[in-house]
Amino acid sequence: MIWVAVLGGSISCFALKLLGYVIPERFLAHPNIMRVTALIPVAFLAALMPVQTLIGGDGQLVIDARLAGMLVALIALILRVPFLGVIVLASVTAALTRATGLMP
Amino acid sequence: MTERATIIRDSVAVGAATAAYGISFGAVAIASGLSPFQAQALSGLMFTGASQFALIGVIGTGGGVLAAVAAAAFLGVRNSLYGFHMATILHVRGAQRLAAAQVTIDESTGMAMGHEDSPANARTAFWATGISVFVLWNAGTLLGSLGAGLLGDPARWGLDAAIPAAFLALLWPRLSNATARFTAVIAIILAIIATPLLPPGVPILVAGGCAVGLGIAFEHRRNRGPHSTQVNE
Incomplete structure (x- = not known):
């Protein structure tokens, strides 16, 4: 099943890349299309975030060490820490919060 | 060089x-x-x-x-x-x-x-x-x-x-304007509300899709509102 998603997703994403090279100019240059395509990454990345942070294995909302990791990631981004640094800090925070028993 | x-x-x-x-x-x-x-x-x-x-x-x-x-x-x-x-x-x-x-x-x-x-x-x-x-x-x-x-x-x-x-x-880095920030906040709220109600994976699509729509509406309102000179921040 994972392979179906991997290959299906890969084909979709390649088709979208290629689309830009074959599409007639007048379609994509429309201001409304430009606005929607600019907002899509913002909306979907934002929607993915809480789902990955707050949802437990049973599909219900849960507060655990991931939230502590995310708070540290937010502070790191405000302090202009680079991408990999943000990821490492979030992981280390979650690991330490669990190891010390502060949060599950 | x-x-x-x-x-x-x-x-x-x-x-x-x-x-x-x-x-x-x-x-x-x-x-x-x-x-x-x-x-x-x-x-x-x-x-x-x-x-x-x-x-x-x-x-x-x-x-x-x-x-x-x-x-x-x-x-x-x-x-x-x-x-x-x-x-x-x-x-x-x-x-x-x-x-x-x-x-x-x-x-x-x-x-x-x-x-x-x-x-x-x-x-x-x-x-x-x-x-x-x-x-x-x-x-x-x-x-x-x-x-x-x-x-x-x-x-x-x-x-x-x-x-x-x-x-x-x-x-x-994408949160550089008010429309993007508004859209992100709406997406986060909708994803949290939708998650206990819908099958896994679907809340992301619903929240993301609705947030894009509301973000466009938000930008539209701002462009037509009294602060229209500030939209291109």
């Missing part, structure tokens, strides 16, 4: 930076239940970071194939716009066009846009960045996925927090 050599050096530096990010992708792909082969297939075939993280994110939380593919595709839509723009500079045909499409991503397009004073320089920046990111992103993925296999339970190392942190870090 010639201008061309400088552009190539900068492009390789961008590739090196994404390698570090490829390592985190490889590690969290394994934490989400993918095999190293599947992680590598995503980096080689899908080759667009945010979509790859989205796909493994949906799979990792028990979402279905359709929801995972749809989430990846929605995040890949911006590459169509990039390709549309690059087509006017690259003038590629046949197999070259397929290669150009595959390396049409944030980094290669961004570097090309930074050198548009000269079409030749823009083409150099596009290809040099696209190819170096492709090679180093895949090398990073391999390192990350093999390294993760040696770690054991990913949660013990906090790798489950790495996925949402990656989304936050990808989102952060």
